[in-house]
Amino acid sequence: MITLNELQHDTLTEIINIGMGSAAAAMSIMVRDEVNISVPDISFSSIDTIQDNLSGLDTNELASVRQGFDGELMGDAMLLFQGDKSLEIVRLLLSNTMTIDNNDFSDFEQEALSEIGNIILNAGLSAIANTLKFTVNSSLPIYKQGNLNKLMAPSDQTQTVLILRVDLSLETKQIKGYVIYLMDIQSIDLLIEHIDRYINSIPS
Template identity: 35%
Template sequence: MTEDASQLTEIEQDALAEIANMGVSRAASSLRLLVGEEILLSVPSVKIVTRQAASKLVERENAKKLVAVQQTFEGPFAGKALLIFPEAQSLELVRSIVGDQHTLEDVIDLEQEALAETGNIILNGCLATIANVLNRTMRMSLPSIVRGDGATLFEVQAPASGEQFVLFLYIDFNIKARNVRGFIALLLDLHSIAALKTIVNDFIEAIEKQPSGHAG
């Protein structure tokens, strides 16, 4: 791991958090339209950590059984975007989307399709906004569903193969009227972190040249 890629300056962290906030706010608006209920968001967190540490960050409150919608993305930097929540809450999330009039059997039957579509809308909205803010384009894969603990979601190898440090950008979301809480997370390897740092610094320079000195 090179020293430059392994660290973010304070201004890089702030810029990434602000950009992520734009993306996740767009994603939250999409989720709000889907469920018709208020969505609460936390402040985005940006960290460079090991995959093992990232896996532990999503296993909060002893919730090791997780379900995630994941999509890979490619462009000037590449990685994986995930919509993650405890498996125990996945049916409640689906019910909030398809409606309370459906039976449990219906909800179970609809779960895979509803989760994939939800993840696709939210993750695409988030990544498209981030790419647009940075004046770049992204290509995203079709969504897939992954179940397991944090290591399964982040494909943690033991011993780690290849780059084990990643940029972990995540934000909590909470569907206020229901017991559904989760993460939106972006995972990038060191090569993509270096590319992203260059793009973010170009973004920072452009902002600093504006008369207001603010991203607006």
């Protein structure tokens, strides 16, 4: 399994946190209220053990926003929330207490959550791409809900996963979610190489 040394780990966490800061700022403007997003922890996992690394989430009932990316780094980025929590986020952000169905998302709410996912996922990708000097193009977000197996594509089986724990706080609510990047081993190696290059470029 891929591991990062302490310096690499801290650097990547810091870069992603800068990205999440800009995502939170964008969302705060959107909802005219304070939104905070932080990434307290990152780790690598194989696809087989991903479930063990998503502590606090019931992987049978997830809501996800997924978008692909290509360029020098290739893979898919996914935002995962507990199914019912994601409804809560949309309701809080839209200041909308009335939903059509209590257990399901309407098209409107799906699109709203896709936009939130898009902001968070693009923020993470842009921070990595801009700081570590990559060219990365992202595709449009796709909303899906269901258990973890249903959310994964068959091609994901060979991928390595970079997992970010994301804490989103809105008003008085704290909502825990995960961002995962599914990448092949060449992309992961390239990412680590660029992290090292970035660390070396910082004047001591």
